[in-house]
Amino acid sequence: MTRPSVAIVVTGSELVRGERTDLNGPFFAQEALRLGLQPARITIVGDDPGDLEAALREGLEREVCLVSGGLGPTHDDRTIELVARVAGRPLVVDAGLELEIEAVSRRFAERMRRDYADFSAGVRKQATLPAGALSLGIAGTAPGVVLATGSCVVVVLPGPPRELQELWPRALVAPPVQEVLARTTRPGRRVARLYGVSESLVAKSLADAGGDGDGVEVTICARDFEIHVDIVVEPGAEARADALEAALLEPISTFLFGRDERSIEELVLDACRTRGLTLGSAESCTGGLVAKRLTDAAGSSDVFRGGIVAYANEVKQGLLGVPGPLLEEHGAVSPEVASAMAHGARERLEVDVAISVTGVAGPGGGTPAKPVGLVHLHAVGPMGEIPFHMELPGGRDVIRARSAVAALHLLRRLL
Amino acid sequence: MTRPSVAIVVTGSELVRGERTDLNGPFFAQEALRLGLQPARITIVGDDPGDLEAALREGLEREVCLVSGGLGPTHDDRTIELVARVAGRPLVVDAGLELEIEAVSRRFAERMRRDYADFSAGVRKQATLPAGALSLGIAGTAPGVVLATGSCVVVVLPGPPRELQELWPRALVAPPVQEVLARTTRPGRRVARLYGVSESLVAKSLADAGGDGDGVEVTICARDFEIHVDIVVEPGAEARADALEAALLEPISTFLFGRDERSIEELVLDACRTRGLTLGSAESCTGGLVAKRLTDAAGSSDVFRGGIVAYANEVKQGLLGVPGPLLEEHGAVSPEVASAMAHGARERLEVDVAISVTGVAGPGGGTPAKPVGLVHLHAVGPMGEIPFHMELPGGRDVIRARSAVAALHLLRRLL
Numbered sequence: 128m129t130r131p132s133v134a135i136v137v138t139g140s141e142l143v144r145g146e147r148t149d150l151n152g153p154f155f156a157q158e159a160l161r162l163g164l165q166p167a168r169i170t171i172v173g174d175d176p177g178d179l180e181a182a183l184r185e186g187l188e189r190e191v192c193l194v195s196g197g198l199g200p201t202h203d204d205r206t207i208e209l210v211a212r213v214a215g216r217p218l219v220v221d222a223g224l225e226l227e228i229e230a231v232s233r234r235f236a237e238r239m240r241r242d243y244a245d246f247s248a249g250v251r252k253q254a255t256l257p258a259g260a261l262s263l264g265i266a267g268t269a270p271g272v273v274l275a276t277g278s279c280v281v282v283v284l285p286g287p288p289r290e291l292q293e294l295w296p297r298a299l300v301a302p303p304v305q306e307v308l309a310r311t312t313r314p315g316r317r318v319a320r321l322y323g324v325s326e327s328l329v330a331k332s333l334a335d336a337g338g339d340g341d342g343v344e345v346t347i348c349a350r351d352f353e354i355h356v357d358i359v360v361e362p363g364a365e366a367r368a369d370a371l372e373a374a375l376l377e378p379i380s381t382f383l384f385g386r387d388e389r390s391i392e393e394l395v396l397d398a399c400r401t402r403g404l405t406l407g408s409a410e411s412c413t414g415g416l417v418a419k420r421l422t423d424a425a426g427s428s429d430v431f432r433g434g435i436v437a438y439a440n441e442v443k444q445g446l447l448g449v450p451g452p453l454l455e456e457h458g459a460v461s462p463e464v465a466s467a468m469a470h471g472a473r474e475r476l477e478v479d480v481a482i483s484v485t486g487v488a489g490p491g492g493g494t495p496a497k498p499v500g501l502v503h504l505h506a507v508g509p510m511g512e513i514p515f516h517m518e519l520p521g522g523r524d525v526i527r528a529r530s531a532v533a534a535l536h537l538l539r540r541l542l
Numbered sequence: 543m544t545r546p547s548v549a550i551v552v553t554g555s556e557l558v559r560g561e562r563t564d565l566n567g568p569f570f571a572q573e574a575l576r577l578g579l580q581p582a583r584i585t586i587v588g589d590d591p592g593d594l595e596a597a598l599r600e601g602l603e604r605e606v607c608l609v610s611g612g613l614g615p616t617h618d619d620r621t622i623e624l625v626a627r628v629a630g631r632p633l634v635v636d637a638g639l640e641l642e643i644e645a646v647s648r649r650f651a652e653r654m655r656r657d658y659a660d661f662s663a664g665v666r667k668q669a670t671l672p673a674g675a676l677s678l679g680i681a682g683t684a685p686g687v688v689l690a691t692g693s694c695v696v697v698v699l700p701g702p703p704r705e706l707q708e709l710w711p712r713a714l715v716a717p718p719v720q721e722v723l724a725r726t727t728r729p730g731r732r733v734a735r736l737y738g739v740s741e742s743l744v745a746k747s748l749a750d751a752g753g754d755g756d757g758v759e760v761t762i763c764a765r766d767f768e769i770h771v772d773i774v775v776e777p778g779a780e781a782r783a784d785a786l787e788a789a790l791l792e793p794i795s796t797f798l799f800g801r802d803e804r805s806i807e808e809l810v811l812d813a814c815r816t817r818g819l820t821l822g823s824a825e826s827c828t829g830g831l832v833a834k835r836l837t838d839a840a841g842s843s844d845v846f847r848g849g850i851v852a853y854a855n856e857v858k859q860g861l862l863g864v865p866g867p868l869l870e871e872h873g874a875v876s877p878e879v880a881s882a883m884a885h886g887a888r889e890r891l892e893v894d895v896a897i898s899v900t901g902v903a904g905p906g907g908g909t910p911a912k913p914v915g916l917v918h919l920h921a922v923g924p925m926g927e928i929p930f931h932m933e934l935p936g937g938r939d940v941i942r943a944r945s946a947v948a949a950l951h952l953l954r955r956l957l
Contacts, residue, residue, distance in 0.1 A: 143581050145571030146763050146772075148563060152586065156560030166558050167593050169586040171567065178582050185596075325650065327664050330616040348556045349702070357561075408830075408851070414837025415823075415830030418851040422829025425905050425938055433857035435850055436823070436833040442848035442891055446861065476857055490840050523840055525704055 130165035131307055134186035138196040138206060139286055140173035150288045151195040158295065163311030164191060174203045183213045187279045191307055196286030198269035200249025206283060207272065211257035214276045218255050224262045224270055225254035231268050263297040266290040275303035315360040317368070319376055320385035322353050322536050329354050329379060336374035343368045345375070352532045353391070354382075384539060391535045392420045392427075398542040399430040399480060404508065406538075407476035408434035409447055409468040411459060412486040412502065416531040432478050437468065447471030458497065460485050462514050465503035473507055480508035480541065482534050486519075488526045502530045506541040513541050545580035546722055549601035553611040553621060554701055555588035565703045566610040573710065575774070578726030579606060589618045598628045602694045606722055611701030613684035615664025621698060622687065626672035629691045633670050639677045639685055640669035646683050678712040681705040690718035729759075730775035732783070734791055735800035737768050737951050744769050744794060751789035758783045760790070767947045768806070769797075799954060806950040807835045807842075813957040814845040814895060819923065821953075822891035823849035824862055824883040826874060826900040827917065831946040847893050852883065862886030873912065875900050877929050880918035888922055895923035895956065897949050903941045917945045921956040928956050 135155045141147045152169035159166045167189060172178040179197065183206075186192035197206030211218050228250045236243045256262060256272055263271030269285035271294035280303045284291040298304055321329065326349045339345040342364030346357040356375070360368040376383060385394060399406050408417045408431075418434035421427055437443040440454055448471040449464055457463040468483035486502030493499035500519040506512060515537050519526045550570045556562045567584035574581045582604060587593040594612065598621075601607035612621030626633050643665045651658040671677060671687055678686030684700035686709035695718045699706040713719055736744065741764045754760040757779030761772045771790070775783040791798060800809060814821050823832045833849035836842055852858040855869050863886040864879055872878040883898035901917030908914035915934040921927060930952050934941045 141761065141763070143571060143584055144575055144761070145568035145581065146761050148565075148568055150563075153560035153563055156558060158560075160559050166560065167588070167590065168597065169558055171584040171586075173582070175582065181600075182583065185600075325654070327615045327661065328654070328656070330614075331660060334616075346555050346559075348562075350556075350562070357556075410830075413834075414842075414846075415825075415833030415849055415851065418830030419828075419834050422851075422853065423939070423942075427829075428853055428907075431829075432854040433851050433861070434830055434853075435861070436830065436837075436848050438837065438843055438849075439847040445892070446848070446850070446890060475861065477860070492843075521704065522708070524838070527838075 130163055130311060131190040132167045133159045133164045133191040133193060134167060134189040135159075135169040136179075136182045136186045136192065136194045137169065137171045137286075138174065138179055138182075138194070139171070142171050142196075143173040151284075151286065151291055154288065154292065154295075155193040155195070159191070159193070161313065162299075162308055163313045164307075174205070176205050176209065179205060180209045180213065183209055187213050187276060187281065190279060192279055192281045194281065194283040195291055198253065198283065198285050200246070200253050200268070207256060210272075210274065210281060210283060214257055214274060214281070216257035216259060216274070219258050220251060221254050221256050221260075221262050224256070224265075225251060227265055228253050228268055228270070231265065235268075261301055261303070263294050263301065266293040271295075271298060273298055273301040273303055280304055280307050312362045314362070315365070315368075317358040317360065317372065318386065318388060319356040319358070319372075319383060320353055321356070321379060321382040322384050322391070322532075324354055324379055324382040326354055329356065329375075332378050333375050335378070336371055339371065341367055343371055345371070352529050384536070390424070391532065391539065393424050395535055395538045395542065396421065396424055396427055396430045398539065402542070404430070404479040404542075405477075406431050407472045407478035407481045408534075409472035409481060409483040410434060410436050411438060411443070411468070411484060412488040413484045413527050413531045413534070414438060416527055417482060417484060417534045420531055420535065433476050435472055435475070443468060443471075447475060460487055460497050460501055460503060462503050462505070462516065465505040465516075466507075466512070466514060469505040469507045469512070480506070480538065482506045482538050484530050484534050486526065486530055488523045488530075490523060500526055502526065502533070504530070504534050504537050506534075506537045508541055510541065513537060545578055545726060546605040547582045548574045548579045548606040548608060549582060549604040550574075550584040551594075551597045551601045551607060551609045552584065552586045552701075553589065553594055553597075553609070554586070557586050557611075558588040566699075566701065566706055569703065569707065569710075570608040570610070574606070574608070576728070576731065577714075577723055578728045579722075589620070591620050591624065594620060595624045595628060598624055602628055602691060602696065605694060607694055607696045609696060609698040610706055613668065613698065613700050615661070615668050615683070619667075622671060625687075625689065625696060625698060629672055629689060629696070631672035631674060631689070634673050635666060636669050636671050636675075636677050636685075639671070639680075640666060642680055643668050643683050643685070646680065650683075676716055676718070678709050678716065681708040686710075686713060688713055688716040688718055690721075695719055695722050727777050729777070730780065730783070732773040732775065732787060733801065733803060734771040734773075734787075734798060735768055736771065736794060736797040737799050737806075737947075739769055739794055739797040741769055744771060744790075747793050748790050750793075751786055754786065756782055758786055760786070767944050799951070805839075806947065806954060808839050810950055810953045810957065811836065811839055811842055811845050813954065817957070819845070819894040819957075820892075821846050822887045822893035822896045823949075824887035824896060824898040825849060825851050826853060826858070826883070826898075827903040828899045828901075828942050828946045828949070829853060831942055832897060832899060832949045835946055835950065848891050850887055850890070858883060858886075862890060875902055875912050875916055875918060877918050877920070877931065880920040880931075881922075881927070881929060884920040884922045884927070895921070895953065897921050897953050899945050899949050901941070901945055903938045903945075905938060915941055917941070917948070919945070919949055919952050921949075921952045923956055925956065928952060
């Protein structure tokens with residue numbers, strides 16, 4: 128069974144200019160996916176009528192077209208007019224909707240001490256819909272609208288994400304949308320998370336396993352220096368998914384660290400929590416990023432006790448107890464100092480498990496012996512300790528971000 | 543003069559499925575705008591070849607088409623193949639580029655202890671370009687490519703935002719891109735950055751000042767809890783821009799903190815550097831985020847000495863010297879403890895200026911007297927000290943991020 132295809136059209140000049148990040152496209156797409164629909168494209172256009180009309184014309188060729196924005200009271204909000212034109216429908220005023228918007232606008236006019244007459248043309252404009260369209264009522268002053276063209280079900284919602292998300296459940300129960308959803312089945316989803324392996328090796332492993340298809344869809348995605356594998360399974364394809372999953376993961380199983388949506392920091396915190404261990408950090412080049420990530424998760428305070436950002440050598444000595452001669456002999460970026468930092472953090476923070484990071488994040492500070500990108504890490508706990516180092520390519524941000532991820536994964540290995 | 547029109551095509555199945563927010567579309571759009579081009583649409587498609595080809599076909603009808611993603615080594619990365627098809631060009635292997643990608647892949651294969659032969663087909667695929675295209679070299683293993691079709695200049699860059707942004711400056715100096723830019727006039731741009739004021743108050747101030755238009759375009763954008771005002775000025779409209787700018791900023795001038803692109807952390811570091819002051823932090827609820835932001839900037843190590851993430855009360859006592867009775871009497875989230883943390887950091891880290899943050903980030907831990915969102919801050923330095931507190935709405939991430947921004951702005955006020 129092929130899933131009904133969905134086009135998403137988002138309008139807003141601040142969005143097409145990149146001044147604000149669009150939240151509605153991803154929201155629509157995730158919802159479509161969850162409902163067993165297939166999001167095929169997201170088009171973002173500004174308020175140029177030609178651009179918007181072209182995007183709607185393409186959108187209405189799909190079985191479902193989800194549209195956001197361009198529903199305001201002013202002349203440059205043209206979404207409804209253009210949907211009507213593309214669908215070949217005349218525009219008619221929805222009297223019930225007009226009363227609804229009028230009530231809100233009268234209250235607003237009163238509050239602003241303005242004459243309602245200033246608003247009435249805008250209200251009428253916002254209550255004008257393509258003939259045969261269904262009003263979903265309003266959130267704010269803009270309405271949600273559903274229109275079945277015969278070949279496509281169009282849902283039009285206001286641009287402000289809160290209003291859009293408030294009206295969305297009403298769209299889902301509208302009869303034309305219900306008819307489409309009756310033709311879909313919600314797919315199953317499995318995830319595998321890997322670290323230390325390249326995207327291309329995972330892709331090769333998938334190809335060697337026979338590739339996806341036949342109701343099993345595999346996405347391989349490098350995210351935050353990890354590889355995330357998503358397996359979407361149509362009902363009935365479970366056996367094929369089991370076989371593919373096993374064959375795909377077998378050669379790369381040493382890199383597998385997660386089978387659910389939990390992030391690496393949550394896995395580390397959960398592992399500590401289960402064992403009743405407390406955790407602390409000592410960071411130089413990552414400047415607090417490891418601690419920040421470990422405290423991103425709610426409830427981290429029962430495991431994570433604290434961290435020391437020892438940027439200056441004096442702080443490494445004073446607060447982490449790294450011996451001055453060790454710093455002088457080996458330099459701040461060395462396995463010896465990484466180890467001393469981790470042990471120092473364990474002692475000073477009075478924690479069971481500690482992680483340290485010291486490296487050259489650049490752009491300055493590199494030498495031939497210790498180039499930009501050289502990072503030493505050290506994890507220590509009651510179960511032992513692991514030193515680790517890397518030579519990372521990339522700029523300062525990449526080196527810092529990747530070092531923090533490596534630190535979290537080193538903790539996982541230790542635990 | 544009309545600006546050359548730009549289509550942006552972003553490919554990535556995780557993007558069209560809404561699983562990740564696209565950063566490349568907004569980046570391209572902002573860059574286009576800055577260069578005097580007109581971003582007309584952003585299209586996001588997955589790896590379905592039909593969808594991608596259709597998006598590219600539309601894109602190549604514009605004067606400029608900026609494309610991201612789909613450059614990987616595997617068969618489902620089809621961007622180059624489809625750009626060639628739409629442009630009517632055969633595919634040819636770029637020998638120089640192949641050597642470049644091979645070198646990176648060989649190093650990677652060695653590190654992974656894998657046979658390079660596993661990679662060679664992928665390398666060749668990634669070095670295959672439309673005839674006449676210009677390689678921009680690589681960041682990661684995927685190349686950047688520029689192709690002039692006669693009617694359209696196409697720039698294709700890798701999907702990972704960091705790689706894309708690394709290669710973008712090389713695209714700008716490529717001759718076909720330079721030819722387009724020679725036909726544009728870069729509008730002037732002025733920025734104003736404000737903190738502590740609402741977007742709607744700035745919008746009202748703009749309206750009261752007469753609004754934009756006539757060659758002056760004003761965008762008001764809430765970003766990272768600051769308000770960024772961008773004023774884009776067409777050549778010849780400078781006098782009107784001066785007048786509008788003065789009238790717009792006059793009623794909100796107390797909130798103005800920057801007239802250039804420097805981030806708040808850069809402003810704080812620069813202010814310390816100028817005065818020869820060192821800086822340190824003591825964080826509880828922000829868990830290292832303030833230190834992380836202060837060390838994001840290259841060269842921060844001459845000012846920022848270190849930080850203490852005192853998540854547990856014992857760490858507040860042991861490492862920051864916050865007296866136990868003070869913690870017991872007032873609780874960890876109190877002006878008294880915030881002050882003791884800042885003074886403790888100043889002493890223990892041996893810095894001139896220190897900032898502290900302690901608050902209830904939630905979702906747990908709130909009480910009627912100290913609800914989730916209550917945050918106390920304290921900044922101290924040779925010029926004096928400032929206590930500050932806020933009651934923030936929103937979830938854990940928002941409260942943490944906003945507290946960190948508040949800490950940086952409190953430092954700026956102190957300095």
